[in-house]
Structures are given as structure tokens and as C-alpha cells.
Amino acid sequence: MFRENFLAQLNEDEQLTAAEDKVCDEMRRVKEPSLKEKDFEGIYSKTEVERDLELTQKLEKGHVLRTERGEILEKVLRREIYNSCWFGDNCETVQTTKFDDYVNHTDFVIELDTDDRIKLAVDTTVTNDTEVIEKKVIKIKNELDRKIGTTIKYFQSNLTWEDNPEKGEIKDIPSVIIAFDYENLQKMCEIMAGPGGKEKLGRTSLQIYILEDVINQLEIQGEYLEKNIKGGSDTNIYKNIKRAEEYLREILESKRESAEIENKGNVRNESISAREKITLLAA
DSSP, X not given: OHHHHHHTTOOGGGOOOHHHXXXXXXXXXXXXXXXXXXXXXXXXOHHHHHHHHHHHHHXXXXXXXXXXXXXXXXXXXXXXXXXXXTTOSSEEEEEOOHHHHHTTOOSEEEEEOSTTOOEEEEEEEEOSOHHHHHHHHHHHHHHHHTTOOEEEEEEEOSSOOTTXXXXXXXXXXXXXXXXXXXHHHHHHHHHHHSTTHHHHHHTSTHHHHHHHHHHHHHHHHXXXXXXXXXXXXXXXXXXXXXXXXXXHHHHHHHHHTOTTSOSOOSOOOOOHHHHHXXXXXTO
16 A cells, blocks of 8 residues: 555656665565554543544645655664664664644654653655755744744653653654755665665765754754744753754764764765754844
């Protein structure tokens, strides 16, 4: 059903390349547990959950579904961040429910096994349209203007804290965007479709490029709160942004020094931080 559901969304000039098609098929064969809103009926009332499901269905009907390329990017990122430790060894990824995807614009959450339980809300996209990215940046700006971060209503941690397991709503989560244009997604899939593709992708400098841009996004968001929002540096979202930025800078430095990661590569994500700097710091 994966392919049938999404092929209808593609025009002839958007058909997948052979490498993308192979990666798509491999992703489809991997069965992943899916978090459902009804799994939270012990936390929220049945009436509240049903109301959220109705809202999700309405938003889904009026939404242009992501193409297979978008699905490929999201699944590859979740897998590599976890399996290949792109954001460090002590890291998990949590796919969101449809409610948090459509309402809170988050495809998955990165959670770091730290004392303060650092998290990032990740919004992914494959596009050549700068307006698509601009809308996502404005969403982040609107949250910062209200002195808040992203809320995930239906969250269940994949990390185990026996003293205090996390399930339910989490608030003031820093939000970042990871975007690819069509050309670079194709290049990434060509690596994956080749001999030893998964291992090769896990060692590419793409992880460094993504980390650099995520850190730059967090730095810009923190600077925006400091300079443009009264009391912004006293907010929970500011503190969470700076914690995440500091932690990821240490991870980045260790990766830059690692002999296991290639120094240069021809696959790059889009520079979201450059656009955020224009939108936020020019405000």
C-alpha cells in the first residue's frame, strides 16, 4: 500500500529514480512499531483522544500528502541518527503520531540520554521550493515570539528511565528543520542502493553537514530570543535551546576529529540556518 498510496501524488516528472525506488522498497519492507493516539487513553480521556483524531482527519484531508521522497528522507534520517549515531551514541528517535505531525508539525523527536533529557522536534522536507521552507521557519518564529517551543502531545520515550518513564505531553521543545533538494536526495539514495550502501552512508560527511546546520539553527533561535524578545533569555525554550546547542557542539567536534567519517562528501542537506538568519535576525 505504501507505493500505491503515494504514486498517485506524483506527476510524471516526479517519478522516482532507480536508486530512490530501491531505497523506497527496502524501507517499505521494514516493519516499524507505530505510535497511536489511542495508546494514550489512560493519560487523556477517550473523548479528548477522539476529538484529536477528528481534527487530524480534517487536516489530513486538506493537506497535500508528502511524496515517497519525503517518506524516504524521514525514515533514513530516523534510522541513521539512531543506528549510525549521527547525533551521538546516547540518542533515540521517536516517530510522532499523525496528530503531532499535522498539528505540531513534527515528523519525529530526537531524544538524548542526558540528565536533563534533551530533546529536539524535527520537521523534514524534500523540496526545491524556498516558500515551503520559509513557512516552516515562520512557524518556529511564531512560537519563539510567544516565548514557547514546540509541544508534542502524544509522546512516549524510547529511552528507559526506571524512576520516571516519560509518556504524555512534552512542551518547550526546540524545533529544527532538516531539508533536502531533489538532487541531493537522489545522491543519498545512490549511495544507499550501491554495495554496502547503509554502512557507507553511515560514514559520510552528511552527518557533519546536518549537525552543523542544526547547531546553527539553534544558535540563531537563541540569539533571536536574546535580542528581540523581552525576557526571552529567561524562558524555558531558551534554556532548552542552549542545552541542546551545547551538547551537540561537543558531538560535532568529536565527529570532526573522527577518522571513521569521510572529510568531504558530495551529498548535502539544505542550509536552513541561512534562511532562519534572514527571517529571524532581520526581524
